[in-house]
Amino acid sequence: MIGAHGIGGEVRLKVFADDLSSYASFNDGALTLKSLRPGSNGAIARFAEIADRNAAEAMRGTALTVPRASLPPLGDGEYYHVDLLGLPAVSSEGEALGVVVAIDNFGAGDVLEIERPGGDDGKAGKRFMVPMRPEAVPEWDADRLVISVEFVE
Incomplete structure (x- = not known):
């Protein structure tokens, strides 16, 4: 509200x-x-x-x-934001990248914000953004989200 x-x-x-x-x-x-x-x-x-x-x-x-x-059932390629938030992200080469911390939409589709692990000093890790498109995120399930290495910062 x-x-x-x-x-x-x-x-x-x-x-x-x-x-x-x-x-x-x-x-x-x-x-x-x-x-x-x-x-x-x-x-x-x-x-x-x-x-x-x-x-x-x-x-x-x-x-x-x-x-x-x-909620209505989802079709192929559809998702609820709540299912992606907090999901671990890995690169297409298997590197652990961090977790999905936000989903934004600036008019051209959803953009995922990934936060890398923080340092030993307790500070949050650096964040980067990835468009939620098949070429950037070729697969995801309930356990992880895979990001094409070309989109990893």
Whole structure:
């Protein structure tokens, strides 16, 4: 949720799904969707449990979740971001590269951000970005993501 909308308890949502209206409840049943309509930068929603603007403002920053079983099945080459985040990355030559720490989309498709292991000083490792395209990421599964050596920094 990115903020309140009006004084009646509606909230503004930044949406990362094709159709939120197919879900009746969110966050393990804590929020029940009453209405949903398009907004200028996402969607405007009304939840039964949010009665006024103050309650809506208090929800700012809350991520809406649904059970994995409620999500539509994936087609070939499709993935959910949650499945890639934290996944170990290796080069096509077998070198351990680090882990996927972020997925961005700047308009031309998803870009994975890989963080290399940190040093002994406790600092985070250097990061590099890889487009999520077959020539850059030829394979992935639940255990690892393979990055073509040409895309490794």
